[in-house]
Amino acid sequence: MRFEIAGVDMRIDDALEIISLTNPGMVRSHNEDSVACDAACGLVVLADGMGGYNAGEVASGIAVSVVATEVCQRLQEASPIECDEESGDDLGVALLRDNIRKANLSIYQAAQSQPQYSGMGTTIVAGLFYDNSVVVGHVGDSRTYRLRDGVLETITRDHSLLQEQIDSGMISIEDARQSKNKNLVTRAVGIDADVVPEIHVHDVRRGDIYLLCSDGLNDMVEDEDIQSTLYAMQGNLPLAAEQLIQQANDNGGRDNVSVILVKVKGEFAASRGWLAKLLNWFKK
Amino acid sequence: MAAKLILSMDGVVIKEYPLNKERMTIGRKAHNDIVIDNLAISGEHAAIVTILNDSFLEDLDSTNGLEVNGVPTKKHFLQNSDLIEIGKYKLKYINDQVSQTSAADFEKTMVLRAPVRPEAPVGEAKLGQTQINPSIAAEVEKTGRFGVQPAAQAAAAPAAPAPQQVAVQQTSAQAAPAAQPTAVPQAAVVQILNGPNAGKELELVKNLTTLGKPGVQVAVLTRRPHGFFITHVEGAVHPAVNGQTLGDQPHPLQDHDMIELAGIKMEFYYKG
Numbered sequence: 001m002r003f004e005i006a007g008v009d010m011r012i013d014d015a016l017e018i019i020s021l022t023n024p025g026m027v028r029s030h031n032e033d034s035v036a037c038d039a040a041c042g043l044v045v046l047a048d049g050m051g052g053y054n055a056g057e058v059a060s061g062i063a064v065s066v067v068a069t070e071v072c073q074r075l076q077e078a079s080p081i082e083c084d085e086e087s088g089d090d091l092g093v094a095l096l097r098d099n100i101r102k103a104n105l106s107i108y109q110a111a112q113s114q115p116q117y118s119g120m121g122t123t124i125v126a127g128l129f130y131d132n133s134v135v136v137g138h139v140g141d142s143r144t145y146r147l148r149d150g151v152l153e154t155i156t157r158d159h160s161l162l163q164e165q166i167d168s169g170m171i172s173i174e175d176a177r178q179s180k181n182k183n184l185v186t187r188a189v190g191i192d193a194d195v196v197p198e199i200h201v202h203d204v205r206r207g208d209i210y211l212l213c214s215d216g217l218n219d220m221v222e223d224e225d226i227q228s229t230l231y232a233m234q235g236n237l238p239l240a241a242e243q244l245i246q247q248a249n250d251n252g253g254r255d256n257v258s259v260i261l262v263k264v265k266g267e268f269a270a271s272r273g274w275l276a277k278l279l280n281w282f283k284k
Numbered sequence: 285m286a287a288k289l290i291l292s293m294d295g296v297v298i299k300e301y302p303l304n305k306e307r308m309t310i311g312r313k314a315h316n317d318i319v320i321d322n323l324a325i326s327g328e329h330a331a332i333v334t335i336l337n338d339s340f341l342e343d344l345d346s347t348n349g350l351e352v353n354g355v356p357t358k359k360h361f362l363q364n365s366d367l368i369e370i371g372k373y374k375l376k377y378i379n380d381q382v383s384q385t386s387a388a389d390f391e392k393t394m395v396l397r398a399p400v401r402p403e404a405p406v407g408e409a410k411l412g413q414t415q416i417n418p419s420i421a422a423e424v425e426k427t428g429r430f431g432v433q434p435a436a437q438a439a440a441a442p443a444a445p446a447p448q449q450v451a452v453q454q455t456s457a458q459a460a461p462a463a464q465p466t467a468v469p470q471a472a473v474v475q476i477l478n479g480p481n482a483g484k485e486l487e488l489v490k491n492l493t494t495l496g497k498p499g500v501q502v503a504v505l506t507r508r509p510h511g512f513f514i515t516h517v518e519g520a521v522h523p524a525v526n527g528q529t530l531g532d533q534p535h536p537l538q539d540h541d542m543i544e545l546a547g548i549k550m551e552f553y554y555k556g
Binding site for chain 1 (some may be wrong): 335336337338340361363379393394395490491492494498499502504506508509515517518519532
């Protein structure tokens, strides 16, 4: 039996529709991207690995599994709206931040101890949905887009040389498309002993569609095409994911391409009443 | 290989300059990296800042200015074979990196560990010093107000209201040169054959054309390198092509195929 405090709110896995798809592209033999989704705890994670031989796959694989496993495990017994005593943030925020750093350390140590993994690293972008909001954490140039009321926006800012040049006004967004420095990230997971993930909390509305992707998508497909695909295919998420990857490959598919789509079908406010507290207390 | 500038006048090549420094200046005075000893050229006329594979040209408030490809310019992001004109002199910018490196090598993501910082002299080199500003980035991150960049606007209004709720809407697509499909199929058109919009033509100039209304009844026409496809997206009614109802898979369109969607008949054909 389920206790509902606010009648209209849905369970997180009923409120979200999640689809993920990854593809090696048209040029690469390896797929160095990794994705993971856990509908029950509202978590999506995507990583784009880099490094020789299969080191890129190893790095992105570690990143995704550490974040997905650790966050979901903790959320079995705790609510993401609890306050994290150490940082004072929501537990959801703290979990995402701490576990991206934990993944960083795991990859860094693996790279230090195994010569064939030396120098491996990965980008990461992760979204944790709870209480009508989403915490987005990222490192590197993997992105999160949001389609709301037909308008597509990026809600992450790339940690890349090009983005820094755009921010400083040195190069316009239009010119940036012609840049030959697209592939340089200024922050990555696993390269140094510690990393600072960028974390933001965004409100979530019914009807929103979130797209997490590796740069294999946004380097090959214009934002306008991403917008038109998500808008036209919002009623058929699996088809939208396929169409995005197909467009990247039709345009050359020079890199691995991965997408995670999350559609918000209903409200999912966390229960805050005395009953929820009581239930939580029983769970302990 | 570094990019380079080829200096010429009246069609005669004078000298080649590899862009192997972070910042190179062009001017009349002897201390410039590229010296053009001509009275029409200012003492320090222009600078070129090169960051890895990209080069930026900036006019240093010269008396006579400069033109890039015939357009007077203050600041310009140089593209391969751009022609810079200063007085009677021409500088051609050559950067054919892409053709020299294999696509796979070129696209590999790499980590830039130490931010690239040009040793720009203070009070000069506007380009150089604006390059990377970690404090701005940090500030932005703290406040979380870097904002959401509007990426694309929805072409929300149906372009051609068609009967029975089938609106025809075109969404845009202008692929960057880097992302241009190698083989672009020839121009194609969908002509509506019945209802109040009978006779209306819709040119399929975008990569994705929506038939119908999202949330109700949608099929899309997609342009791919090897032709056009129709795909059912959502809604109770699947479209039919030449009388055959489609499944969930994309269906390739042939010249003069008849499409039927929610009572609207359309003909697909290639133009010209």
